[in-house]
Amino acid sequence: MNRFAFARPADLAEAVREAAADPGARFIAGGTNLVDLLKYDVERPSRLIDLTRLPGLNTIEETAEGGLRIGALVTNTEIAHDARVEKTYPLLASAILAGASPQLRNAASTGGNLLQRTRCYYFYDTGTACNKRVPGTGCPAIGGVNRIHAILGASEHCIATHPSDMCVALAALAATVHVTGPEGERAIPFAEFHRLPGDHPEIDTTLRHGEIAVAVELPAQGFASHHTYLKLRDRLSYAFALVSVAVGLEMDGGRVGQARIALGGVAHKPWRDTAAEDGLRGQKANAESFAALADQILASAVGYAHNAFKIGLARRAIVRALSQAAAGTPQSQTDKRIR
Amino acid sequence: MDQIPVSLTINGERRRMEVAPWTTLLDLLRERLDLTGTKKGCDHGQCGACTVLIDGKRINSCLTLVVMKDGADIVTVEGLASADGALHPIQDAFIEFDAFQCGYCTPGQLCSAVGLLKEGRARTPDEIRELMSGNLCRCGAYPNIIAAIEHVQRQSGGAAP
Numbered sequence: 049m050n051r052f053a054f055a056r057p058a059d060l061a062e063a064v065r066e067a068a069a070d071p072g073a074r075f076i077a078g079g080t081n082l083v084d085l086l087k088y089d090v091e092r093p094s095r096l097i098d099l100t101r102l103p104g105l106n107t108i109e110e111t112a113e114g115g116l117r118i119g120a121l122v123t124n125t126e127i128a129h130d131a132r133v134e135k136t137y138p139l140l141a142s143a144i145l146a147g148a149s150p151q152l153r154n155a156a157s158t159g160g161n162l163l164q165r166t167r168c169y170y171f172y173d174t175g176t177a178c179n180k181r182v183p184g185t186g187c188p189a190i191g192g193v194n195r196i197h198a199i200l201g202a203s204e205h206c207i208a209t210h211p212s213d214m215c216v217a218l219a220a221l222a223a224t225v226h227v228t229g230p231e232g233e234r235a236i237p238f239a240e241f242h243r244l245p246g247d248h249p250e251i252d253t254t255l256r257h258g259e260i261a262v263a264v265e266l267p268a269q270g271f272a273s274h275h276t277y278l279k280l281r282d283r284l285s286y287a288f289a290l291v292s293v294a295v296g297l298e299m300d301g302g303r304v305g306q307a308r309i310a311l312g313g314v315a316h317k318p319w320r321d322t323a324a325e326d327g328l329r330g331q332k333a334n335a336e337s338f339a340a341l342a343d344q345i346l347a348s349a350v351g352y353a354h355n356a357f358k359i360g361l362a363r364r365a366i367v368r369a370l371s372q373a374a375a376g377t378p379q380s381q382t383d384k385r386i387r
Numbered sequence: 388m389d390q391i392p393v394s395l396t397i398n399g400e401r402r403r404m405e406v407a408p409w410t411t412l413l414d415l416l417r418e419r420l421d422l423t424g425t426k427k428g429c430d431h432g433q434c435g436a437c438t439v440l441i442d443g444k445r446i447n448s449c450l451t452l453v454v455m456k457d458g459a460d461i462v463t464v465e466g467l468a469s470a471d472g473a474l475h476p477i478q479d480a481f482i483e484f485d486a487f488q489c490g491y492c493t494p495g496q497l498c499s500a501v502g503l504l505k506e507g508r509a510r511t512p513d514e515i516r517e518l519m520s521g522n523l524c525r526c527g528a529y530p531n532i533i534a535a536i537e538h539v540q541r542q543s544g545g546a547a548p
Contacts, residue, residue: 054408083450084431149521154444285520382517
Protein backbone atom coordinates (compact mmCIF):
# COMPACT_ATOMS: atom_id res chain seq x y z
CA MET A 49 0.00 0.00 0.00
CA ASN A 50 1.17 3.52 -0.72
CA ARG A 51 1.24 6.11 2.04
CA PHE A 52 -1.84 8.29 2.24
CA ALA A 53 -3.41 10.92 4.48
CA PHE A 54 -6.61 10.13 6.33
CA ALA A 55 -9.58 12.42 6.92
CA ARG A 56 -12.67 11.83 8.99
CA PRO A 57 -15.13 14.60 8.07
CA ALA A 58 -18.01 15.32 10.42
CA ASP A 59 -20.59 16.08 7.76
CA LEU A 60 -21.33 15.73 4.07
CA ALA A 61 -20.34 19.29 3.17
CA GLU A 62 -16.93 18.84 4.77
CA ALA A 63 -16.45 15.52 2.95
CA VAL A 64 -17.23 17.13 -0.40
CA ARG A 65 -14.83 20.02 0.35
CA GLU A 66 -12.04 17.63 1.37
CA ALA A 67 -12.38 15.72 -1.89
CA ALA A 68 -12.69 18.81 -4.08
CA ALA A 69 -9.41 20.11 -2.62
CA ASP A 70 -7.47 16.93 -3.50
CA PRO A 71 -7.79 15.29 -6.94
CA GLY A 72 -6.02 12.20 -5.57
CA ALA A 73 -8.49 11.69 -2.73
CA ARG A 74 -10.79 8.67 -2.53
CA PHE A 75 -13.86 8.15 -0.36
CA ILE A 76 -14.02 5.01 1.74
CA ALA A 77 -16.93 3.35 3.55
CA GLY A 78 -17.02 -0.46 3.88
CA GLY A 79 -13.60 -0.73 2.27
CA THR A 80 -14.15 -4.31 1.10
CA ASN A 81 -13.10 -3.47 -2.45
CA LEU A 82 -10.97 -0.34 -1.99
CA VAL A 83 -8.66 -1.80 0.69
CA ASP A 84 -8.05 -4.77 -1.60
CA LEU A 85 -7.22 -2.43 -4.49
CA LEU A 86 -4.83 -0.52 -2.19
CA LYS A 87 -3.01 -3.75 -1.39
CA TYR A 88 -2.49 -4.44 -5.08
CA ASP A 89 -1.40 -0.82 -5.75
CA VAL A 90 -4.21 -0.56 -8.28
CA GLU A 91 -5.49 2.41 -6.29
CA ARG A 92 -2.85 4.80 -4.94
CA PRO A 93 -4.80 7.62 -3.30
CA SER A 94 -3.14 10.66 -1.74
CA ARG A 95 -5.90 10.75 0.87
CA LEU A 96 -8.71 8.55 2.12
CA ILE A 97 -11.86 10.30 3.26
CA ASP A 98 -13.76 8.15 5.74
CA LEU A 99 -17.51 8.54 5.17
CA THR A 100 -18.59 6.10 7.87
CA ARG A 101 -19.11 8.76 10.55
CA LEU A 102 -21.35 10.99 8.41
CA PRO A 103 -24.81 11.44 9.93
CA GLY A 104 -28.04 10.61 8.14
CA LEU A 105 -26.74 8.07 5.60
CA ASN A 106 -27.37 4.82 7.48
CA THR A 107 -31.14 4.49 7.39
CA ILE A 108 -33.79 3.02 5.08
CA GLU A 109 -36.79 5.33 4.85
CA GLU A 110 -40.15 5.17 3.11
CA THR A 111 -40.65 7.82 0.42
CA ALA A 112 -43.76 9.89 -0.26
CA GLU A 113 -44.08 8.03 -3.58
CA GLY A 114 -44.47 4.67 -1.84
CA GLY A 115 -40.90 3.53 -2.41
CA LEU A 116 -37.80 3.27 -0.22
CA ARG A 117 -34.74 5.46 0.12
CA ILE A 118 -31.68 3.48 1.18
CA GLY A 119 -28.84 5.52 2.67
CA ALA A 120 -25.38 4.99 1.19
CA LEU A 121 -23.94 3.68 4.46
CA VAL A 122 -26.58 0.99 4.98
CA THR A 123 -24.75 -2.33 4.80
CA ASN A 124 -25.60 -5.06 2.31
CA THR A 125 -26.70 -7.26 5.24
CA GLU A 126 -29.03 -4.57 6.57
CA ILE A 127 -30.76 -4.15 3.20
CA ALA A 128 -31.14 -7.88 2.59
CA HIS A 129 -32.83 -8.45 5.95
CA ASP A 130 -34.91 -5.26 6.16
CA ALA A 131 -38.53 -6.37 6.56
CA ARG A 132 -39.77 -3.81 3.99
CA VAL A 133 -37.19 -4.91 1.43
CA GLU A 134 -37.99 -8.60 2.03
CA LYS A 135 -41.71 -7.92 1.54
CA THR A 136 -41.75 -5.41 -1.33
CA TYR A 137 -38.38 -5.89 -3.05
CA PRO A 138 -37.48 -9.58 -2.57
CA LEU A 139 -35.56 -9.40 -5.86
CA LEU A 140 -33.11 -6.96 -4.26
CA ALA A 141 -32.75 -9.05 -1.09
CA SER A 142 -32.16 -12.17 -3.17
CA ALA A 143 -29.50 -10.55 -5.38
CA ILE A 144 -27.61 -9.24 -2.35
CA LEU A 145 -27.67 -12.66 -0.65
CA ALA A 146 -26.37 -14.23 -3.87
CA GLY A 147 -23.23 -12.10 -3.61
CA ALA A 148 -20.06 -12.17 -1.51
CA SER A 149 -20.06 -13.73 1.99
CA PRO A 150 -21.75 -12.80 5.28
CA GLN A 151 -18.51 -11.18 6.49
CA LEU A 152 -18.24 -9.00 3.38
CA ARG A 153 -21.95 -8.14 3.37
CA ASN A 154 -21.64 -7.05 7.03
CA ALA A 155 -19.04 -4.48 6.01
CA ALA A 156 -19.96 -3.54 2.43
CA SER A 157 -22.00 -0.37 2.01
CA THR A 158 -24.73 0.46 -0.49
CA GLY A 159 -22.72 3.30 -2.00
CA GLY A 160 -19.58 1.21 -2.21
CA ASN A 161 -21.40 -1.64 -3.91
CA LEU A 162 -22.39 0.75 -6.71
CA LEU A 163 -18.78 1.88 -7.05
CA GLN A 164 -16.93 -1.41 -6.83
CA ARG A 165 -14.52 -2.07 -9.65
CA THR A 166 -14.16 -4.90 -12.11
CA ARG A 167 -12.45 -8.14 -11.07
CA CYS A 168 -10.70 -8.44 -14.47
CA TYR A 169 -7.38 -10.21 -13.75
CA TYR A 170 -5.41 -7.73 -15.84
CA PHE A 171 -6.94 -4.72 -14.08
CA TYR A 172 -5.72 -6.19 -10.79
CA ASP A 173 -2.22 -7.07 -12.05
CA THR A 174 -0.04 -3.96 -12.13
CA GLY A 175 2.58 -5.96 -14.04
CA THR A 176 0.36 -5.97 -17.13
CA ALA A 177 -1.16 -3.33 -19.37
CA CYS A 178 -4.76 -2.26 -18.77
CA ASN A 179 -6.68 0.64 -20.30
CA LYS A 180 -8.91 0.84 -17.25
CA ARG A 181 -5.97 1.12 -14.83
CA VAL A 182 -3.56 3.09 -17.04
CA PRO A 183 -5.37 4.60 -20.04
CA GLY A 184 -3.69 4.02 -23.39
CA THR A 185 -1.63 0.98 -22.39
CA GLY A 186 -3.86 -1.58 -24.09
CA CYS A 187 -6.20 -4.43 -23.17
CA PRO A 188 -4.47 -7.79 -22.75
CA ALA A 189 -7.81 -9.44 -21.94
CA ILE A 190 -9.02 -9.14 -25.53
CA GLY A 191 -6.38 -11.54 -26.85
CA GLY A 192 -5.61 -13.16 -23.52
CA VAL A 193 -7.47 -15.07 -20.83
CA ASN A 194 -11.02 -13.76 -21.01
CA ARG A 195 -13.29 -16.40 -19.52
CA ILE A 196 -14.95 -13.93 -17.11
CA HIS A 197 -15.23 -11.05 -19.55
CA ALA A 198 -18.00 -9.18 -21.36
CA ILE A 199 -20.10 -10.38 -24.27
CA LEU A 200 -22.24 -7.25 -24.58
CA GLY A 201 -21.35 -3.57 -24.96
CA ALA A 202 -17.58 -4.02 -24.84
CA SER A 203 -15.15 -1.87 -26.84
CA GLU A 204 -11.81 -2.39 -28.54
CA HIS A 205 -10.28 -0.82 -25.41
CA CYS A 206 -11.89 -2.87 -22.64
CA ILE A 207 -13.95 -6.03 -22.18
CA ALA A 208 -14.25 -5.90 -18.38
CA THR A 209 -17.51 -6.66 -16.55
CA HIS A 210 -19.16 -4.99 -13.60
CA PRO A 211 -19.04 -7.46 -10.69
CA SER A 212 -22.05 -6.45 -8.56
CA ASP A 213 -25.14 -8.59 -7.95
CA MET A 214 -27.00 -5.86 -6.07
CA CYS A 215 -26.68 -3.49 -9.01
CA VAL A 216 -28.28 -6.00 -11.38
CA ALA A 217 -31.39 -6.01 -9.20
CA LEU A 218 -31.31 -2.21 -8.87
CA ALA A 219 -31.18 -1.93 -12.67
CA ALA A 220 -34.23 -4.19 -13.02
CA LEU A 221 -36.04 -2.19 -10.34
CA ALA A 222 -35.23 1.11 -12.12
CA ALA A 223 -33.72 2.67 -9.01
CA THR A 224 -32.39 6.22 -8.80
CA VAL A 225 -29.01 7.20 -7.33
CA HIS A 226 -29.01 10.42 -5.32
CA VAL A 227 -25.74 12.31 -5.37
CA THR A 228 -24.25 15.29 -3.53
CA GLY A 229 -21.20 17.11 -4.81
CA PRO A 230 -19.37 20.42 -5.22
CA GLU A 231 -22.13 21.65 -7.54
CA GLY A 232 -25.02 20.53 -5.33
CA GLU A 233 -27.38 17.60 -5.51
CA ARG A 234 -28.61 15.59 -8.46
CA ALA A 235 -30.50 12.37 -9.13
CA ILE A 236 -29.16 9.84 -11.65
CA PRO A 237 -31.43 7.15 -13.16
CA PHE A 238 -29.80 3.78 -12.55
CA ALA A 239 -29.38 3.03 -16.26
CA GLU A 240 -27.25 6.19 -16.57
CA PHE A 241 -25.14 5.66 -13.45
CA HIS A 242 -22.75 3.04 -14.82
CA ARG A 243 -21.29 3.50 -18.29
CA LEU A 244 -20.00 1.36 -21.12
CA PRO A 245 -16.21 1.37 -21.65
CA GLY A 246 -16.11 3.03 -25.08
CA ASP A 247 -12.94 5.12 -25.48
CA HIS A 248 -12.68 5.74 -21.72
CA PRO A 249 -12.75 2.45 -19.83
CA GLU A 250 -10.97 4.16 -16.93
CA ILE A 251 -14.30 5.82 -16.09
CA ASP A 252 -16.80 3.39 -14.55
CA THR A 253 -19.67 5.73 -13.70
CA THR A 254 -21.09 9.17 -14.42
CA LEU A 255 -20.19 10.31 -10.91
CA ARG A 256 -17.78 13.27 -10.98
CA HIS A 257 -14.79 13.73 -8.69
CA GLY A 258 -15.96 14.97 -5.32
CA GLU A 259 -19.50 13.71 -5.75
CA ILE A 260 -20.83 11.24 -3.18
CA ALA A 261 -23.61 8.75 -3.83
CA VAL A 262 -25.73 9.45 -0.74
CA ALA A 263 -28.76 7.20 -1.32
CA VAL A 264 -30.46 4.75 -3.65
CA GLU A 265 -34.17 5.29 -4.16
CA LEU A 266 -36.51 2.48 -5.15
CA PRO A 267 -39.79 3.29 -6.92
CA ALA A 268 -42.98 1.79 -5.49
CA GLN A 269 -43.16 -1.06 -8.00
CA GLY A 270 -41.23 -4.00 -6.53
CA PHE A 271 -42.39 -7.00 -8.63
CA ALA A 272 -42.76 -8.97 -5.38
CA SER A 273 -45.13 -11.59 -6.85
CA HIS A 274 -43.12 -12.41 -9.97
CA HIS A 275 -39.38 -12.06 -9.68
CA THR A 276 -36.17 -14.06 -9.53
CA TYR A 277 -32.41 -13.61 -9.29
CA LEU A 278 -30.65 -16.46 -11.03
CA LYS A 279 -26.86 -16.45 -10.67
CA LEU A 280 -24.56 -18.92 -12.44
CA ARG A 281 -20.93 -19.22 -11.37
CA ASP A 282 -17.99 -21.60 -11.10
CA ARG A 283 -18.89 -22.67 -7.54
CA LEU A 284 -22.23 -22.53 -5.75
CA SER A 285 -21.38 -19.76 -3.28
CA TYR A 286 -18.94 -16.93 -2.75
CA ALA A 287 -18.00 -16.41 -6.41
CA PHE A 288 -18.69 -13.73 -8.98
CA ALA A 289 -21.33 -14.36 -11.62
CA LEU A 290 -20.43 -15.77 -15.01
CA VAL A 291 -23.98 -14.83 -15.93
CA SER A 292 -26.76 -13.58 -13.68
CA VAL A 293 -30.32 -12.58 -14.51
CA ALA A 294 -32.67 -10.37 -12.49
CA VAL A 295 -36.30 -10.52 -13.60
CA GLY A 296 -39.39 -8.64 -12.47
CA LEU A 297 -42.72 -9.32 -14.17
CA GLU A 298 -46.24 -7.99 -13.89
CA MET A 299 -48.50 -10.84 -15.01
CA ASP A 300 -51.92 -10.52 -16.58
CA GLY A 301 -53.33 -14.01 -16.46
CA GLY A 302 -51.09 -16.18 -18.65
CA ARG A 303 -49.70 -13.14 -20.41
CA VAL A 304 -46.89 -10.77 -19.50
CA GLY A 305 -47.93 -7.24 -18.60
CA GLN A 306 -44.65 -5.53 -17.85
CA ALA A 307 -41.21 -7.14 -18.00
CA ARG A 308 -37.89 -6.05 -16.52
CA ILE A 309 -34.76 -8.06 -17.24
CA ALA A 310 -31.23 -7.12 -16.22
CA LEU A 311 -28.11 -9.20 -16.79
CA GLY A 312 -24.97 -9.35 -14.65
CA GLY A 313 -21.52 -10.73 -15.48
CA VAL A 314 -21.87 -9.98 -19.19
CA ALA A 315 -21.10 -6.27 -19.59
CA HIS A 316 -19.33 -3.20 -18.17
CA LYS A 317 -22.64 -2.33 -16.48
CA PRO A 318 -25.83 -4.15 -15.50
CA TRP A 319 -27.31 -4.86 -18.95
CA ARG A 320 -30.87 -3.86 -19.79
CA ASP A 321 -32.58 -3.79 -23.19
CA THR A 322 -35.81 -1.86 -22.75
CA ALA A 323 -36.89 -2.37 -26.37
CA ALA A 324 -36.67 -6.13 -25.91
CA GLU A 325 -38.54 -5.87 -22.60
CA ASP A 326 -41.34 -3.90 -24.28
CA GLY A 327 -41.57 -6.58 -26.94
CA LEU A 328 -42.68 -9.12 -24.32
CA ARG A 329 -45.69 -7.02 -23.27
CA GLY A 330 -48.96 -8.84 -24.03
CA GLN A 331 -47.15 -12.03 -25.07
CA LYS A 332 -48.00 -15.42 -23.65
CA ALA A 333 -45.60 -16.39 -20.87
CA ASN A 334 -44.02 -19.51 -22.37
CA ALA A 335 -40.67 -20.92 -23.46
CA GLU A 336 -41.19 -19.69 -27.01
CA SER A 337 -41.75 -16.03 -26.16
CA PHE A 338 -38.97 -16.14 -23.55
CA ALA A 339 -36.50 -17.64 -26.05
CA ALA A 340 -37.38 -14.99 -28.62
CA LEU A 341 -36.72 -12.30 -26.02
CA ALA A 342 -33.40 -13.89 -25.05
CA ASP A 343 -32.35 -13.97 -28.72
CA GLN A 344 -33.24 -10.31 -29.09
CA ILE A 345 -31.26 -9.29 -25.98
CA LEU A 346 -28.26 -11.32 -27.13
CA ALA A 347 -28.42 -10.40 -30.82
CA SER A 348 -25.36 -8.14 -30.51
CA ALA A 349 -23.41 -10.48 -28.20
CA VAL A 350 -19.77 -11.14 -29.11
CA GLY A 351 -17.70 -13.95 -27.62
CA TYR A 352 -13.92 -14.05 -27.27
CA ALA A 353 -11.57 -17.04 -27.04
CA HIS A 354 -12.72 -18.27 -23.61
CA ASN A 355 -16.07 -16.67 -22.92
CA ALA A 356 -18.20 -17.49 -25.97
CA PHE A 357 -19.94 -20.10 -23.78
CA LYS A 358 -21.55 -17.19 -21.95
CA ILE A 359 -23.80 -16.43 -24.93
CA GLY A 360 -25.54 -19.80 -24.80
CA LEU A 361 -25.45 -19.78 -21.02
CA ALA A 362 -27.08 -16.34 -20.91
CA ARG A 363 -29.74 -17.42 -23.40
CA ARG A 364 -30.75 -20.40 -21.26
CA ALA A 365 -30.46 -18.40 -18.04
CA ILE A 366 -32.80 -15.70 -19.38
CA VAL A 367 -35.39 -18.30 -20.39
CA ARG A 368 -35.12 -20.10 -17.06
CA ALA A 369 -35.27 -16.89 -15.03
CA LEU A 370 -38.34 -15.68 -16.91
CA SER A 371 -39.99 -19.06 -16.32
CA GLN A 372 -39.20 -18.88 -12.59
CA ALA A 373 -40.56 -15.35 -12.32
CA ALA A 374 -43.72 -16.06 -14.33
CA ALA A 375 -44.46 -19.09 -12.15
CA GLY A 376 -43.90 -17.10 -8.97
CA THR A 377 -41.15 -19.51 -7.90
CA PRO A 378 -37.99 -17.42 -7.46
CA GLN A 379 -34.54 -19.01 -7.27
CA SER A 380 -33.55 -19.89 -3.69
CA GLN A 381 -30.10 -18.63 -2.70
CA THR A 382 -29.57 -21.47 -0.20
CA ASP A 383 -31.07 -24.52 -1.92
CA LYS A 384 -28.91 -24.27 -5.02
CA ARG A 385 -30.95 -26.54 -7.27
CA ILE A 386 -32.22 -24.67 -10.30
CA ARG A 387 -35.81 -25.50 -11.09
CA MET B 388 2.24 11.19 7.47
CA ASP B 389 0.72 11.30 10.89
CA GLN B 390 0.00 8.43 13.17
CA ILE B 391 -3.61 8.55 14.26
CA PRO B 392 -4.76 7.85 17.84
CA VAL B 393 -7.41 5.17 18.22
CA SER B 394 -9.07 3.44 21.12
CA LEU B 395 -10.24 -0.16 20.77
CA THR B 396 -11.64 -2.76 23.13
CA ILE B 397 -10.00 -6.06 22.22
CA ASN B 398 -11.20 -9.21 23.97
CA GLY B 399 -12.54 -7.06 26.79
CA GLU B 400 -9.41 -5.01 27.29
CA ARG B 401 -9.40 -1.31 26.44
CA ARG B 402 -6.37 -0.33 24.40
CA ARG B 403 -5.18 3.06 23.19
CA MET B 404 -2.59 3.30 20.46
CA GLU B 405 -1.44 5.27 17.47
CA VAL B 406 -1.56 3.69 14.04
CA ALA B 407 -0.67 4.64 10.49
CA PRO B 408 -3.80 5.02 8.33
CA TRP B 409 -2.87 2.05 6.13
CA THR B 410 -2.70 -0.43 9.02
CA THR B 411 -5.24 -3.24 8.67
CA LEU B 412 -6.88 -4.72 11.74
CA LEU B 413 -5.35 -8.09 10.85
CA ASP B 414 -1.80 -6.68 10.83
CA LEU B 415 -2.42 -4.75 14.04
CA LEU B 416 -3.64 -7.88 15.84
CA ARG B 417 -0.82 -10.10 14.65
CA GLU B 418 2.18 -7.80 14.32
CA ARG B 419 1.69 -5.30 17.13
CA LEU B 420 -0.56 -6.94 19.69
CA ASP B 421 0.84 -10.47 19.30
CA LEU B 422 -2.67 -11.88 18.93
CA THR B 423 -1.61 -14.39 16.30
CA GLY B 424 -4.68 -16.58 16.61
CA THR B 425 -6.29 -14.59 13.81
CA LYS B 426 -4.74 -15.94 10.62
CA LYS B 427 -3.60 -14.32 7.41
CA GLY B 428 -4.72 -16.65 4.64
CA CYS B 429 -5.23 -14.75 1.40
CA ASP B 430 -5.13 -11.18 2.82
CA HIS B 431 -7.74 -10.23 0.16
CA GLY B 432 -11.13 -11.12 1.63
CA GLN B 433 -11.38 -14.39 -0.26
CA CYS B 434 -10.76 -17.05 2.42
CA GLY B 435 -12.20 -15.91 5.77
CA ALA B 436 -9.20 -17.04 7.88
CA CYS B 437 -8.96 -13.52 9.33
CA THR B 438 -12.59 -13.35 10.48
CA VAL B 439 -13.13 -11.54 13.79
CA LEU B 440 -16.16 -10.00 15.47
CA ILE B 441 -16.51 -6.22 15.47
CA ASP B 442 -19.34 -4.94 17.66
CA GLY B 443 -20.73 -8.48 17.52
CA LYS B 444 -20.63 -8.81 13.74
CA ARG B 445 -18.28 -11.08 11.80
CA ILE B 446 -16.04 -9.26 9.31
CA ASN B 447 -12.77 -9.84 7.42
CA SER B 448 -10.05 -8.12 9.46
CA CYS B 449 -7.72 -8.07 6.43
CA LEU B 450 -10.01 -5.58 4.64
CA THR B 451 -10.55 -3.38 7.71
CA LEU B 452 -8.50 -0.25 8.35
CA VAL B 453 -7.92 0.28 12.07
CA VAL B 454 -8.35 4.06 11.84
CA MET B 455 -11.95 3.54 10.71
CA LYS B 456 -12.82 1.47 13.79
CA ASP B 457 -12.03 3.93 16.58
CA GLY B 458 -14.16 3.00 19.60
CA ALA B 459 -15.07 -0.49 18.33
CA ASP B 460 -15.38 -3.64 20.40
CA ILE B 461 -13.36 -6.45 18.87
CA VAL B 462 -13.38 -10.15 19.72
CA THR B 463 -10.79 -12.51 18.25
CA VAL B 464 -10.43 -16.27 18.67
CA GLU B 465 -8.36 -15.57 21.81
CA GLY B 466 -11.43 -13.93 23.35
CA LEU B 467 -14.00 -16.66 22.74
CA ALA B 468 -13.26 -18.70 25.88
CA SER B 469 -14.46 -17.33 29.22
CA ALA B 470 -12.08 -15.71 31.68
CA ASP B 471 -11.79 -18.95 33.68
CA GLY B 472 -10.52 -20.73 30.57
CA ALA B 473 -13.70 -22.66 29.77
CA LEU B 474 -13.98 -22.99 26.01
CA HIS B 475 -16.86 -21.48 24.07
CA PRO B 476 -19.45 -24.15 23.15
CA ILE B 477 -18.47 -23.87 19.48
CA GLN B 478 -14.82 -24.57 20.41
CA ASP B 479 -15.87 -27.67 22.37
CA ALA B 480 -18.02 -28.77 19.43
CA PHE B 481 -15.17 -28.34 16.92
CA ILE B 482 -13.07 -30.70 19.09
CA GLU B 483 -15.89 -33.18 19.63
CA PHE B 484 -16.82 -33.33 15.94
CA ASP B 485 -13.24 -33.19 14.62
CA ALA B 486 -14.07 -30.07 12.62
CA PHE B 487 -10.52 -29.36 11.48
CA GLN B 488 -7.38 -31.02 10.22
CA CYS B 489 -4.47 -28.59 9.81
CA GLY B 490 -6.27 -25.94 11.87
CA TYR B 491 -5.18 -22.88 9.91
CA CYS B 492 -8.71 -21.80 8.96
CA THR B 493 -10.13 -22.76 12.37
CA PRO B 494 -9.90 -19.39 14.20
CA GLY B 495 -11.80 -17.77 11.33
CA GLN B 496 -14.29 -20.65 11.19
CA LEU B 497 -14.91 -20.29 14.94
CA CYS B 498 -15.44 -16.53 14.87
CA SER B 499 -17.62 -16.86 11.78
CA ALA B 500 -19.69 -19.59 13.45
CA VAL B 501 -20.16 -17.40 16.54
CA GLY B 502 -21.41 -14.64 14.25
CA LEU B 503 -23.71 -17.04 12.43
CA LEU B 504 -25.20 -18.36 15.68
CA LYS B 505 -25.82 -14.83 16.88
CA GLU B 506 -27.48 -13.84 13.58
CA GLY B 507 -29.92 -16.74 14.01
CA ARG B 508 -30.73 -17.11 10.30
CA ALA B 509 -29.36 -20.60 9.64
CA ARG B 510 -32.07 -23.15 10.27
CA THR B 511 -31.08 -25.98 7.90
CA PRO B 512 -27.76 -27.58 6.89
CA ASP B 513 -28.13 -25.86 3.48
CA GLU B 514 -28.48 -22.51 5.22
CA ILE B 515 -25.47 -23.20 7.47
CA ARG B 516 -23.40 -24.16 4.42
CA GLU B 517 -24.42 -21.00 2.55
CA LEU B 518 -23.85 -18.73 5.55
CA MET B 519 -20.43 -20.29 6.26
CA SER B 520 -19.38 -20.00 2.60
CA GLY B 521 -17.10 -17.06 3.43
CA ASN B 522 -14.73 -19.45 5.24
CA LEU B 523 -12.71 -21.80 3.08
CA CYS B 524 -11.15 -24.98 4.47
CA ARG B 525 -8.63 -26.55 2.14
CA CYS B 526 -8.48 -29.71 4.27
CA GLY B 527 -12.16 -30.13 3.45
CA ALA B 528 -13.48 -30.40 7.01
CA TYR B 529 -16.78 -28.88 5.90
CA PRO B 530 -19.09 -31.78 6.87
CA ASN B 531 -17.74 -31.79 10.42
CA ILE B 532 -17.84 -28.00 10.69
CA ILE B 533 -21.53 -28.11 9.75
CA ALA B 534 -22.10 -30.91 12.28
CA ALA B 535 -20.39 -28.91 15.03
CA ILE B 536 -22.52 -25.85 14.36
CA GLU B 537 -25.72 -27.94 14.24
CA HIS B 538 -24.71 -29.51 17.56
CA VAL B 539 -24.34 -26.11 19.25
CA GLN B 540 -27.66 -25.00 17.79
CA ARG B 541 -29.36 -28.09 19.23
CA GLN B 542 -27.67 -27.61 22.62
CA SER B 543 -28.75 -24.02 22.90
CA GLY B 544 -32.26 -24.58 21.56
CA GLY B 545 -31.68 -22.15 18.72
CA ALA B 546 -30.47 -19.27 20.91
CA ALA B 547 -26.93 -17.98 20.44
CA PRO B 548 -24.72 -19.43 23.20
